[in-house]
Amino acid sequence: MSKELALLDGRDDPKPSERAPGNWPEKPDMLLNIRNLRIEATVYPPRESPRNMILVHDVSLTLERGKVLGLIGESGAGKSTIGLASMGYGRGGVRITGGEVVLNDRDILTGGASGMRRLRGREVCYVAQSAAAAFNPAYRLMDQVIEAALLHGTGTRAEAKIRAVELFKKLNLPDPENIGRRFPHQVSGGQLQRVMTAMALCSSPDLIVFDEPTTALDVTTQIDVLAAIRDAIRDTGVAALYITHDLAVVAQVANEIAVLRHGKLIERGVTQQIINNPGEQYTRALVSVRRIAHEQRDCDSPPVGYQY
Numbered sequence: 198m199s200k201e202l203a204l205l206d207g208r209d210d211p212k213p214s215e216r217a218p219g220n221w222p223e224k225p226d227m228l229l230n231i232r233n234l235r236i237e238a239t240v241y242p243p244r245e246s247p248r249n250m251i252l253v254h255d256v257s258l259t260l261e262r263g264k265v266l267g268l269i270g271e272s273g274a275g276k277s278t279i280g281l282a283s284m285g286y287g288r289g290g291v292r293i294t295g296g297e298v299v300l301n302d303r304d305i306l307t308g309g310a311s312g313m314r315r316l317r318g319r320e321v322c323y324v325a326q327s328a329a330a331a332f333n334p335a336y337r338l339m340d341q342v343i344e345a346a347l348l349h350g351t352g353t354r355a356e357a358k359i360r361a362v363e364l365f366k367k368l369n370l371p372d373p374e375n376i377g378r379r380f381p382h383q384v385s386g387g388q389l390q391r392v393m394t395a396m397a398l399c400s401s402p403d404l405i406v407f408d409e410p411t412t413a414l415d416v417t418t419q420i421d422v423l424a425a426i427r428d429a430i431r432d433t434g435v436a437a438l439y440i441t442h443d444l445a446v447v448a449q450v451a452n453e454i455a456v457l458r459h460g461k462l463i464e465r466g467v468t469q470q471i472i473n474n475p476g477e478q479y480t481r482a483l484v485s486v487r488r489i490a491h492e493q494r495d496c497d498s499p500p501v502g503y504q505y
């Protein structure tokens with residue numbers, strides 16, 4: 198087996214010392230290839246002159262079709278900034294000043310506004326922490342899922358509805374017809390989060406960016422929604438960039454993990470390798486924080502994805 202193929206199935210993950218982000222070979226069937234991404238913003242500190250700040254320092258990331266890459270790091274590390282940039286978005290005041298975001302062999306940063314519009318929803322979808330903000334409160338859930346599918350995907354309304362019902366079931370939404378007839382305020386936060394995931398999957402994108410989709414939920418619902426998202430990703434074969442600050446969460450969904458600190462990519466590897474044999478001190482600290490939190494909860498069994 199070639200070194201490249203061995204890396205794909207995780208049997209020959211590089212040693213921590215070789216795991217610098219730049220040492221990862223490009224893989225076949227690449228969907229997303231972020232190269233040397235640099236993102237800056239002008240900040241306006243009180244009583245000081247405005248100054249430029251680099252939010253993301255020359256980050257390179259790759260993601261194959263059908264795989265899940267977890268992007269972890271502490272608050273403010275730049276995860277959401279990178280997640281949005283992978284769809285060609287920059288938040289207000291934020292500028293993408295260098296690098297490329299190649300999706301399906303096209304640099305989306307040079308595609309212009311109309312190219313971006315075509316891309317969003319059709320090739321890339323975003324599932325955010327606040328599901329409520331993504332829905333129109335005046336329309337029934339199923340209608341909104343179907344509209345999104347018709348806007349971005351192909352096929353008829355009837356076909357979109359069949360697919361939506363299928364996805365509701367996959368995402369553990371019992372009685373899809375009943376849930377679909379409700380308005381956003383008539384379902385729980387966990388259910389709304391799953392409907393939002395169904396809405397993203399319904400237009401059959403190539404990539405979904407999940408930005409902390411379970412953070413606002415209580416722990417039990419979080420586990421439930423996470424398992425549903427994980428199974429739906431696996432069943433539909435979509436690729437995902439899964440952003441979270443929680444290593445235990447990412448361990449359950451991701452094939453590989455990239456660790457971000459102060460806007461820099463410091464380590465990347467196959468999930469089990471990162472968790473069981475982290476190369477960087479910072480990653481080791483993230484792993485041990487999770488272990489301590491887990492031990493303090495006095496659980497009988499380790500969370501999925503952990504090997505102690």
Ligand SMILES: Nc1ncnc2c1ncn2[C@@H]1O[C@H](COP(=O)(O)OP(=O)(O)OP(=O)(O)O)[C@@H](O)[C@H]1O
Nearest residue numbers: 238252271272273274275276277278288289290291
């Ligand atoms: N519009 C903006 N103008 C200036 N700085 C910004 C802007 N948006 C974000 N930042 C800064 O960019 C850095 C990265 O923010 P980002 O939201 O990407 O972090 P994050 O890792 O997703 O954090 P969290 O887990 O808290 O969401 C932070 O220091 C933040 O303060």
